[in-house]
Amino acid sequence: MTLDAVRNEIREIDERIIDLIAQRQRLAVRIARIKQEEGLSIHDPAQRKAVLDRVFAYAVESRIDPVAVRSIFELLVGMSEERQRGCSGDGNLP
Secondary structure (H helix, E strand, O other): OHHHHHHHHHHHHHHHHHHHHHHHHHHHHHHHHHHHHOOOOOOHHHHHHHHHHHHHHHHHOOOOOOOHHHHHHHHHHHHHHHHHHHHOOOOOOO
């Protein structure tokens, strides 16, 4: 396999990762709606910890750097919270 072929495979994976992040962001909007309906806070420290603990453990199982994976998911959770905060209270969610 050539270097260009491997780089193309990586590019395809990168695009799939971006698609999954976009899907995660769309779900954050749905979560925002539910939280608004139930009068819940956007920031949920217990859920944040559960997500970060879960991905850390899965990274260990997958034999990839769990600290790096945790850092990536700290960013993703932060993006989700920011998306939820960006949702207006009048029901006009993006």
